[in-house]
Amino acid sequence: MAGYVVGIDLGGTKIYTVLAAADGEIAAEVEVPTGAEQGYERVLDRIAETVFAVCSRAGVGPGAVSAVGVGAPGPLDPGNGVIHQAPNLGWRKVPFRDDLGARLRFPVYLENDANLGALGEHTYGAGRGSSEMMYVTVSTGVGGGLILRGEIYGGAGGGAGEIGHITVVPRGPRCGCGGRGCLEAVASGTAIARRAQELITRGAGTEILTRAGGEAGAVTAATVAGAAGAGDPEARAILEEAAVHLGTGLAAVVNLLNPDLIVLGGGVMKHNWALLWDRLDLSLREQALEAAYRRVRLAPAALGDRVGGLGAVALALRGIGLRPGG
Numbered sequence: 314m315a316g317y318v319v320g321i322d323l324g325g326t327k328i329y330t331v332l333a334a335a336d337g338e339i340a341a342e343v344e345v346p347t348g349a350e351q352g353y354e355r356v357l358d359r360i361a362e363t364v365f366a367v368c369s370r371a372g373v374g375p376g377a378v379s380a381v382g383v384g385a386p387g388p389l390d391p392g393n394g395v396i397h398q399a400p401n402l403g404w405r406k407v408p409f410r411d412d413l414g415a416r417l418r419f420p421v422y423l424e425n426d427a428n429l430g431a432l433g434e435h436t437y438g439a440g441r442g443s444s445e446m447m448y449v450t451v452s453t454g455v456g457g458g459l460i461l462r463g464e465i466y467g468g469a470g471g472g473a474g475e476i477g478h479i480t481v482v483p484r485g486p487r488c489g490c491g492g493r494g495c496l497e498a499v500a501s502g503t504a505i506a507r508r509a510q511e512l513i514t515r516g517a518g519t520e521i522l523t524r525a526g527g528e529a530g531a532v533t534a535a536t537v538a539g540a541a542g543a544g545d546p547e548a549r550a551i552l553e554e555a556a557v558h559l560g561t562g563l564a565a566v567v568n569l570l571n572p573d574l575i576v577l578g579g580g581v582m583k584h585n586w587a588l589l590w591d592r593l594d595l596s597l598r599e600q601a602l603e604a605a606y607r608r609v610r611l612a613p614a615a616l617g618d619r620v621g622g623l624g625a626v627a628l629a630l631r632g633i634g635l636r637p638g639g
Contacts, residue, residue: 316377318629319364319419322426322621323385325349325401328356330363331622332371332378335630335637337437341370342622349402356402357409361416380420382629384429384621385409388472394423422632426621427474428465431458433624434576436637438615443574447566448614449476451559452579454489455497461570477501481561496562500555502534502581508551509537520545538585549588555581556589560596567601567609578614586613 317340322329324347331342343366348359360383368375387399394410414421424432431448434440440448440460449457455477459466467473477497478490485494486504498504512518513529520540525531540548563575582589590611598606616623630637 316379317368317371317373318379318626318633319367319381320622320625320627320629321360321363321381321383322429322625323347323360323383324426324621325386325399328360328363329618329622330360330367331619331626332367332373333623333626335635337623337626337637339619339623340373341367342619343367343370347402353402353404353407357412357416360413364417364419375419378419380422380629380633381413381417382422382424382429382625382627382632383409383413384424384426384625384628386426388470389423389425391422391424391467391471394421396423420629420632422628424465424625424628425458425467425471427456428458428467429624429628430456430578430620431460431474431576431624432465432627433616433620433622434578434614435460435463436627437623438620439576439612440574443572445570445572446574446576447474447476447570447572448576448578449563450579450614451501451577451581453502455501455562455579457566459570476562476566479562479565481558496558500558500562502579505534505537505551505555505581506532508554509548512547512551518547521548534581535584538581538588541585541588552585552588553592556592557596559589560593561600563593563597563611564600567597567605571605572609574610574612576612576614578616578620582613583617 320331329344332340343363388397396407396409410421410423440446444463446460457474457476459474478495480494481496482494486498488495488498509521509532513522525536537548
């Protein structure tokens with residue numbers, strides 16, 4: 314039986330590292346800036362430092378660690394441990410698993426961060442007991458991860474689950490991926506803020522602008538949510554429009570994969586669940602096949618900001634032959 318494993322959620326701005334037991338109970342955690350501008354080798358060093366730091370905080374020696382799981386952004390190859398491209402980190406074709414393993418002397422397991430969000434919720438959160446589920450995170454962008462038959466489903470090249478790049482508005486707004494009308498371009502936190510800013514340039518959105526201190530450029534999705542929560546109809550209309558688009562994207566998933574559960578996380582959902590829920594559910598019901606809609610359940614994410622770290626813990630445990638929550 315493993316004593317401890319380490320889970321690492323590697324992002325463009327921060328590294329979140331947890332030391333946990335097999336049941337997911339966190340013994341210690343640490344969060345530090347990624348420092349991507351200092352280069353690949355320095356980031357690897359910093360990750361290794363966080364591993365030793367959580368061991369020290371828990372009062373255990375590194376020898377008690379059986380494995381390390383890492384969730385990383387960008388297209389990657391979990392089997393070979395290679396990150397193909399991580400734009401927010403400035404990396405291309407780096408042998409991440411082997412390079413980190415050389416520093417730690419522990420087995421290292423690598424997976425896409427959105428997939429580990431799905432695995433975290435499936436193992437320790439809202440997805441426990443589900444065998445066919447999707448995790449969708451709505452924040453700055455829109456991402457997703459799939460659990461099919463109880464396993465991460467990565468597709469032919471590890472890129473499955475990219476719900477944010479399903480086209481929901483043909484010839485719609487330009488997306489960061491280069492396409493038009495992607496779900497991310499019309500329903501993410503970034504898109505919600507953009508719609509509010511467009512409203513303000515037309516001379517409307519007074520309440521939203523006031524809450525942003527009179528600066529249109531300071532408007533965020535949280536600004537819009539605050540105005541909507543206070544009863545502002547224009548802000549509420551923006552959120553409801555995003556909810557309709559989310560329902561369209563989810564209907565495509567429901568019709569194609571027939572999951573029993575969709576877990577919705579990310580900052581936009583966390584702060585706007587009550588405002589978005591009814592319109593999102595209606596949009597999904599109108600567009601999904603009736604039998605598939607009856608089978609699926611929508612649930613808010615349960616793990617919050619710890620989802621990536623706990624997903625990485627579950628990955629490490631699976632890597633050494635243990636299946637927590639299974």
